[in-house]
Amino acid sequence: MGRIYGKSSTDFAVDAVRLAIADAGLEKSEIDGLLINAGITGFSGSGVSLQLQNALGMGNLRLLNHMNAAGSTAAQMVQYATMAIDAGMAKHVVCVFADAPLQQGGSSAAAYGNAGRRAGPTGILGLSAGAGHFGANTSYALAARRHMSLYGTTQDQLGAIAVAERSWATMNPHAKMRDPLTLEEYHASRWIVEPLHLLDCCLVSNGAVAVIVSPPEQAKDMPQPPVYVHGMGQGHPGDTRHMGDSPETETGARLAAETVFGMAGVGPEDIDVCELYDCYTYTVLVTLEDYGFCKKGEGGAFVEDGKLGPGGALPTNTGGGQLSAYYMWGMTPLSEAIIQGRGQGGERQVEKNDLILATGNGGALSYHASLILSPHAN
């Protein structure tokens, strides 16, 4: 994962699936489900497709689909795999994300920017581009500013999230950004769209991650320590601004929280580790609020004391997240949740990992899905 060139999304996906099957101690012939998420290149048609099945030579799939609800897809794939296994439709389901938007010599902005320039804007939806409103950075800057003005959230508080995540990344051999970060360095990083600095924004990476979902009674006899799904939830506000809603500051995480906590029979006070989708620092802050770790509007004060970092009260994004480690959409928080649940975090392994919340968010805070995972069977 990272700035790796010369491979297609499909090449990355095949690598990840091969490694995951070996890690799980399975034979390829035992895989009977395949769920695929193609990332940003999925929208341009150049991403990994259903043809992945053929590249993998999987001829007996009882479950197959190509899904894209943006950053919420990874958690969703695990949810649908879990339900399919529960229903008896499949036994071992591979969920894979792969993307290769970065071109050699090209910037991260170019990798994502080209999507916005393709068609001439029309109608009301075209007013955004007509006002020079381009890309996700702008949408999240507008959301963050709204929160700052409503609740007094400060730049230092957003910066505290970037600093905490970087502290975790220094201990993650897979992380791209491993040098410690100070709040001063955060402030000195260039503006992208005020109030977002460069270091408020995620990386862009090429690569793939695969996760295998298996029946719990089999998973306990497989070579790796299993991680169990205790809760699943989704919440999708879409764009309801015309109805007077404020998805910028009250996100789909609220609905997902009700479902995921309800299913697991726990609340935010029971969660030991958070792996939260962090396309921007602000996403972490608003997600913490919407899951009830603190009250609405108090996310800034909540994160300011460093409680998300190593040694803090609520270890969050313990691999460095998308801000500092790697940007594999929802697979970034999900993969780290599984690593922590398996107790394989090495230097960065948290002491208490009984309940782990992993979230995914997509669009401009439009889609949300989450899982509660645990090393303990439910």
Added chain:
Amino acid sequence: MADSPPVKPVSQPDELTEPFFAAGAEGRLLLALCDTCGEMRLPTSPTCPTCLAEGVTWREVSGRGTVYTFGIMHQRYHPAWEPDLPYNIAVVELEEGPRMPANIVGIENDDLVVGMAVEVVWEREGDAPVPRFRPVA
């Protein structure tokens, strides 16, 4: 032959929004009133997202509103916008409820505040009318 200079993307009227842009060319702001449930909206589809009925009547509105949120764009994203960097992008909440993306003109970026009162001013990019807002004195 030299390349022609980059041109800012400007929204083009479609079948649904032709009255909106035609009025804009005359300096007037219209909203669509749902013929069935009466909701005022900036329509992005022919059907009302509240009651799912088709059919609207366009109404001229005050053009006044407040800054709901804003950002200052520093990123070189579209070549035609480069000379304007850093420029502001805002979402304006109209008095009637709908929110629209627009630039705020007649003010320094540093002086922008969420909640400030603004009013529409239709400008032109080439031949196309573009709605922008300016602070209300």
